[in-house]
Amino acid sequence: MQTREHVPFLCPAGHRLDGGRVIVGWSPCVCPPCDARGRGLRGHRTYLCLDCKDEHVTTKCYLPYHVPARDAAYRWP
Numbered sequence: 001m002q003t004r005e006h007v008p009f010l011c012p013a014g015h016r017l018d019g020g021r022v023i024v025g026w027s028p029c030v031c032p033p034c035d036a037r038g039r040g041l042r043g044h045r046t047y048l049c050l051d052c053k054d055e056h057v058t059t060k061c062y063l064p065y066h067v068p069a070r071d072a073a074y075r076w077p
Contacts, residue, residue, distance in 0.1 A: 011049035011059045023048040033064040 009017055028043040035042060044062040052059035 006063060008047055008061050008063070011047070011052060011061060013049065013052055013057070013059055015049050015051035015059075017047055017049060021050045023050065027062070029066065031067050032069055033067055037064070 007017075011017055011022075015021070025046040025048065026043055027046050030042055034044065044064065044066060047061040047063075049059045049061075
C-alpha cells in the first residue's frame with residue numbers, strides 16, 4: 001500500500017521550501033505518532049530550510065509532528 005504524505009511549502013519563518021532551498025531527510029523516532037505508523041515507518045520526514053540557515057537560524061519541520069510520550073524523561077527535539 002502506497003502512502004501519500006503532506007509536504008510543507010513554507011517553513012515556520014515563512015520561507016518557501018522550493019527545490020534547492022530545502023534539505024529533506026529522515027529522523028528515526030518512536031514517539032506515539034511515529035510508533036502508530038508501524039514497522040519501517042517509525043520516524044519523521046524532516047525539512048531543513050536553507051534560507052533560514054543562510055540567516056544563521058535552524059528551522060526544521062517534522063512530519064508527522066513530534067509528540068513526546070507522557071512518561072518520557074526527556075523532550076526531543
